Amino acid sequence: MRFCKILGSSAGGVLYDGNSTGLMEDCSVSNCKMTGLEVRHGASVVFRRVTVEACGQGLLYWNGAGDTLLEDCSISQTEAEGVVAANSGVLRLVNCRISKSQTFGVSAAQLATVQMEATAVSESGICGVNIQNKSTVSLSKCEIHNNHGGVRIGINFSAITTITDCHIHHNVGFDDHDDSATAHVQKAFAEMAKHPERAGEFARACNFADDHPPFHPVPPVLTRNRFEANNEDRHPRRPNLQFCASCGKAPTETVTLRRCTGCFTVSYCDSACQAAHRKDHKNLCEKVRNDSFVAKRR
Numbered sequence: 001m002r003f004c005k006i007l008g009s010s011a012g013g014v015l016y017d018g019n020s021t022g023l024m025e026d027c028s029v030s031n032c033k034m035t036g037l038e039v040r041h042g043a044s045v046v047f048r049r050v051t052v053e054a055c056g057q058g059l060l061y062w063n064g065a066g067d068t069l070l071e072d073c074s075i076s077q078t079e080a081e082g083v084v085a086a087n088s089g090v091l092r093l094v095n096c097r098i099s100k101s102q103t104f105g106v107s108a109a110q111l112a113t114v115q116m117e118a119t120a121v122s123e124s125g126i127c128g129v130n131i132q133n134k135s136t137v138s139l140s141k142c143e144i145h146n147n148h149g150g151v152r153i154g155i156n157f158s159a160i161t162t163i164t165d166c167h168i169h170h171n172v173g174f175d176d177h178d179d180s181a182t183a184h185v186q187k188a189f190a191e192m193a194k195h196p197e198r199a200g201e202f203a204r205a206c207n208f209a210d211d212h213p214p215f216h217p218v219p220p221v222l223t224r225n226r227f228e229a230n231n232e233d234r235h236p237r238r239p240n241l242q243f244c245a246s247c248g249k250a251p252t253e254t255v256t257l258r259r260c261t262g263c264f265t266v267s268y269c270d271s272a273c274q275a276a277h278r279k280d281h282k283n284l285c286e287k288v289r290n291d292s293f294v295a296k297r298r
Contacts, residue, residue: 007031013055016043019066023048030054036075039065044089047073058082058098061091061112069094076100082124085112085135093119101125105147108135116142127152128171131161138162147171150230153220161220169228245281246273260285 004027006013013029016022019042028051029036036055039045044066050073052058058075061068065088074097075082082101085091086109096119098105105121108114110133120143121128127149131137136159143166144150150171153161243250244257245266251257257267260274262285268274 002026012038016045017041024050035060039068042066044068053077056080060084061088062086070096081107084109085114086110099123104130108137122146134159136160139166140164142166144168145170163225164223167226171230244269244273246277
């Protein structure tokens with residue numbers, strides 16, 4: 001498929017399904033209600049110079065899809081994730097641009113292998129890159145910037161995340177990977193490793209089967225990265241983190257706002273305010289913690 005335009009679909013844009021191979025070059029997909037591009041059930045596809053804009057999701061790569069490449073592609077203004085990978089082969093993003101996704105720019109949701117090279121992810125509503133649930137992800141020479149959060153690593157059993165030669169900067173909200181928070185992430189993995197008897201509890205939280213193998217948390221590997229200006233104090237365009245989401249109070253010398261540890265997208269001045277706001281916040285919090293909610297719904 002070359003030099004094609006797909007626009008205004010009431011469902012998805014392009015679906016690759018079954019044990020087949022595909023090539024899509026110099027095409028555009030826009031204004032589709034659901035997924036712009038979808039790959040599943042053994043299909044392997046090469047996308048080159050493809051633009052996806054204003055769709056429900058950009059690329060849904062899941063359900064046993066074969067190895068797939070996105071090269072020199074652009075995905076922007078999606079209602080949910082820019083790219084979702086789950087339960088499939090190897091997804092490579094090379095020299096791509098993912099921007100203005102309302103939730104995650106790139107989400108390695110479950111049992112995903114994602115390799116990102118020289119790819120930029122920006123202006124995501126929740127975070128630039130989301131990694132969890134036994135997903136193996138590598139970022140090399142990528143730029144993650146101006147997202148609500150930069151890189152979010154959830155509970156990720158036995159999988160390895162490597163971030164090398166990347167520039168992660170000007171991300172508002174939670175800072176899992178600034179210079180000081182790197183030590184915090186390492187500490188969190190170490191604390192979980194001290195309690196192997198809780199493996200079942202963590203597994204159930206991640207929707208794993210009861211016979212999940214022993215608990216093996218692996219800390220992320222970070223090498224030669226630049227972390228710059230990743231805090232909301234320098235970027236006040238996200239007021240929901242600067243005021244209590246329940247009562248609206250700003251921090252003072254005696255009141256320190258604490259972020260919700262489930263999603264890190266809102267703050268509270270105390271536990272009473274958090275409890276009072278729980279009903280309104282519950283759905284968003286669960287969507288951030290769980291797998292891709294659009295893919296799950298389908």
